[in-house]
Amino acid sequence: MNVMKANLLPRAMAPSSVSTRNLILLLRRKPKASPLIFFSRQYSASISTHIVGDSPILVRDFIHKALYDPKHGYFSQRSESVGILDKSIKFNQLEGRKAYTKHLNRIYKQSGISWFTPVELFKPWYGHGIAEAILRTADLSTPLNIYEIGGGSGTCAKGILDYMKLNAPSRVYEHMKYTSVEISTALAAKQIETVGGVSSHASKFKVECRDAADWSGWGEVNDQPCWVIMLEVLDNLPHDLIYSASQASPWMEVWVERQPQRSELSELYRPLQDPLIIHCMEILDMAGSGLDSASKLSLMAKSVWAKVFPRPRRCWLPTGCLKLLEVLHRALPKMSLVASDFSYLPDIRIPGDRAPLVSTKRDGSSSDYDNYLEAKGDADIFFPTDFWLLERMDHYCSGWKMMQQQDKSAKKGKKRRTIMLDTSAFMEEFGLPSKTRTKDGYNPLLDDFKNTKFYLSVPTHNIK
Template sequence: MFTRSPTTKKLFFFFRSHKSHFSTNIVGEKPVLVRDFIHSALYDPKHGYFSQRSRSVGVLERSIRFNQLEGRKAYMNHLDKIYKRSDISWFTPVELFKPWYAHGIAEAIMRTSQLSVPLQIYEIGGGSGICAKGILDYIMLNAPARIYNNMTYTSVEISPSLAEIQKETVGEVRSHLSKFRVECRDAADRSGWGDIKQQPCWVIMLEVLDNLPHDLVYSENQVFPWKEVWVEKQHDKESLFELYKPLEDPLIKRCVEIVELGKNQSVSIAKSVWSKVFPKPRRCWLPTGCLKLLDVLHEVLPRMSLIASDFSYLPDVSIPGERAPLVSTKKDGRSLDYNSYLDTKGDADIFFPTDFWLLERMDHYCSGWMKPHGDNSTKQGKKRRTLVLETSAFMEEFGLPSKTRTKDGYNPLLDDFKNTKFYLSVPTHNIK
């Protein structure tokens, strides 16, 4: 089933409709790209999951005393009780393992920073503010006084409710307030950053990449060209369906180009042969929100060092497509997953796995080091040194694993977070 638009003369394909009465409020009379639909579902002031729910990010009343727990069973029982008391909350690793998780990040920053200049830290999507407080605590207690006294810590937070919580959390230590500020805005919006800042700085993003808007592209088989996916209301106004258009959006086209860069030609030939025998449709989720954010960060903070942590894969994903998300909410302390991203009602988190190989390529691309096809300019961006570490490896190097170990030796931070990684990226001129 398809129709032809009288204005754009592009072919639209009907995919499938979803009875999603509340989510249709996100889409107006005109179709929107998937990334815009996801952005509204998560951050829209009226319908967004994070904008309206200050408790979408859980806050523990007190730190977990791991050395008083017998082992894994005791820890899981303790965690189950916490989640049942906080019905709609999610607890990030930096919250579950406070203050030790943030202390590990602070140690990594201290070891690799130019301490001859004032330390500047930006955190994107600071959640409850526990990371900011933990880092400020650690530097206050462990660094020379001049480092703490001269440092600045800026949180860029899109959610007004979370911005207020961050101020309260960091304000528990009065001396932190003169170093800390929250800017309530979208970090991917270039206009909010003002002038380019040439000073060295750190940018922290913890569990941010997974919630950045993604686009979706579709192909009828393994060799047909990609089409960009849009979301539109049906005439009954109570259901949504997908439209497929030829690639035209510049951001999607750039992201596809980065994904395709360096692909093995022999593999492409094999796919072409295979598609003739067993043709099947393809769906691929593209981290266009991440690409846009990295574009902005590299422009306004050209000497930034970056540290990010996120999921490298997600289990039990039922939504189709490469790098597909989980769409999940909580009820009575239990997770409930949706089968389609179109069913979101502003009550569900939409989070994606991070392809760290692709993240590294986008980082180099946005810094100007990796060039797109057809770019013959002589201008070369700064090469960056990058490192991807399992969470356990990062914490063993920079953290204090003994603080998150139970009596029998079980360590949930090292043993349970096998699907999370850290990404570190520094400009070469920041390395001696």
């Protein structure tokens, strides 16, 4: 849980007696456009000048600053709010949903913490499920090497190391390495403290305090098999925004600028030129070049209809995720990946495909923003994960999609084998559901995570 984690759905894990929307918060305009000139939309918000200076910045840079600026970012100001339970919850001793709700409320009241992550609420069982998935899938003939991006308080790392010590062949535990890549110095120190509680783990665990998306921090390419874990990381990665005045108009990059003589922000539209945005659009095939004839005819029909009833379009692009995957595949070409995140978020007020939820907490109650520009270091900005797109980006970054375009014979085999599972399905397959079940059969780990999924991706060698 590095820079990019802290306040999401599973984080607070309120029982489903409340609405799905409250569960997430607990647990966590028609300008004309032309490609030849720049436009500024009156979509403004009062904000600190620390986030945006005199020059316009891309939306992804605005989000990164609003969340991670060392002095004014949301997570920088709230790193100590990540909850750590003194002891595991004894679910088998709770009568049911009502008792779980009461117990959870008592924990929050006593701790004064804003949120708990699922790996914390369901420790050690959540981490054990991930460890079992790795143990079943990994090639144990080579030393087990695990990287965790954004390890939070270190609970996942400790859970996995504990499980390997108790259940893996002794040689696997003795020779394994576990590296946490953590951008927060405070959380890095906490991880060392948490994992160091078991003396035998110390020689196997280390923290590298850096940004995982920065290629320079990885050093030389590691071509040995390894695992990468990302729990609730993708939702807080910066996204870009593109805008089109109508279905028939070209897409434009969205930039954020500060209004002269005012402390307000507005959007600025520019022709597409950023390489990362363009690359992400190519992967989505937004130009339709990879569509079959029927799909192209459908697009043509929509284009004609758009001229009659034009309407603006907004689309959020996971460019932060794309950049991270590009770096990981370059630095760790034989990595296996396990990621968990939201598959959808309800009641989003921000317009656009894959739009984020922007939420803050005041006087103990959550409040959502209608405008992402209002986030000025006091609000969480988190996105649903499009798992189909995640898989597509994973294949592209592994090099297979590009090879497929250049050599049609590459269609006979992929460089990655992938699977997407609901959290309940993942835990039923790899975890111990009986350990998180209450007396009457209610299981918060299985019942309260309907909008989260796991993504597993491993390298294969069946390319022909």
